[in-house]
Amino acid sequence: MSGAAHGGNEELLGLDTPLHRLPPQTKVAALGVFAVAVALTPTHAAWAFGLHLVLVLAAATVAQIPPGDLLRRLVIEVPFVFFVIVLPFVATGDRVHIAGIPLAVDGLWLAFGIVAKASLVLLGTAVLAACTPPAAILAGAERLHAPRVMTAIAGFTIRYVEVVLAELGRMRTARIARGDDPRFLWQARAVIRSAGTLLVRCFERGERVQLAMISRGWDGGIPAGLLTSPANAVQWAGALSLPALAGLTVVAARVLGACTRGGDGPTSAGPRTRRRDLRVSTGPCRGRVAASGPRARRDTRRTRPTTGTTAYGPEDVPASGITTYARIARSTGRP
Structure with a gap:
């Protein structure tokens, strides 16, 4: 061979x-x-x-x-x-x-x-x-x-x-x-x-x-x-x-x-990757940190408290009651 x-x-x-x-x-x-x-x-x-x-x-x-x-x-x-x-x-x-x-x-x-x-x-x-x-x-x-x-x-x-x-x-x-x-x-x-x-x-x-x-x-x-x-x-x-x-x-x-991909991640200043801490003040998620963004905001609006406090969202307020909704949101600690 x-x-x-x-x-x-x-x-x-x-x-x-x-x-x-x-x-x-x-x-x-x-x-x-x-x-x-x-x-x-x-x-x-x-x-x-x-x-x-x-x-x-x-x-x-x-x-x-x-x-x-x-x-x-x-x-x-x-x-x-x-x-x-x-x-x-x-x-x-x-x-x-x-x-x-x-x-x-x-x-x-x-x-x-x-x-x-x-x-x-x-x-x-x-x-x-x-x-x-x-x-x-x-x-x-x-x-x-x-x-x-x-x-x-x-x-x-x-x-x-x-x-x-x-x-x-x-x-x-x-x-x-x-x-x-x-x-x-x-x-x-x-x-x-x-x-x-x-x-x-x-x-x-x-x-x-x-x-x-x-x-x-x-x-x-x-x-x-x-x-x-x-x-x-x-x-x-x-x-x-x-x-x-x-x-x-x-x-x-x-x-x-990995470093290049990390530069485009949560630490960058781009509009899609910018993050903000959101403190939930009512319901079972009280005190927890949630990521901001459209999906996080929708999830927060859907959160309902377990004790007596009623949470309101924009879908619960008629078009003519925007001022009333803002006042209720401030009283409940909602952003």
Whole structure:
């Protein structure tokens, strides 16, 4: 399961850099922590995504990974980008006109957050794949006590994906040798039959491989001799330094976001957020503080005392008795 055999770059895997020398379990854990930090980053904190990108580029620079190799890894997310483009058109809320096209502001922010988070995680994965062979990544996951079923499935996928592709190529060559031309639509039936045959062959091959492994004592996990050595504290600190900075960035972004929202809250001087204490002088709510506002005033008018005092509201007073209502309100302590 060499990296070169499965789409990796043999030259990059053969380099000797501090990132290459780290145990694979530390790099796998660092990628997991970084992915969680990116996922928890607030969508509106564009500066936080910029800092995450700087951390990824710093790791790529230490590992001596060319920028072109990182960009090629992003091709896999192109189909998802086409889906995200639709969000500014279908989202609701305030809209902004760009080149005469109305776009939803919330949709733009949502699309930006999805693309930014997916791109950063893919770049982090590219850095890990460029400096760690696939077999070492699986061994590191096993060292981190990942479920054996997941590591076994991933190992078989990496090992046999080229076997399946080679089988598909041989079947295509056999079809063409027998006069098949897959460029035309009426040859779709032959392609579908070939796909079904390939599925049956893969299933049979998997059964034979499983039987052979069980007969040789396979217990469902990676053999202990293939596992990597444990990492020391210095190696863990070096691997988790960049993810820790990403976590601090997330904390700072959330704190700043909370402070920004707090500035628009009850302490601001806006007409919608201004508050005034209202002391209720009658009824069961005597002495309690209620927030002002239209709803609070309606609730206060509807309050009825439990002992003898009659509370009046504007709805209880005819249009011609405004002066009488004011006098009664002053006598009962109503505002």
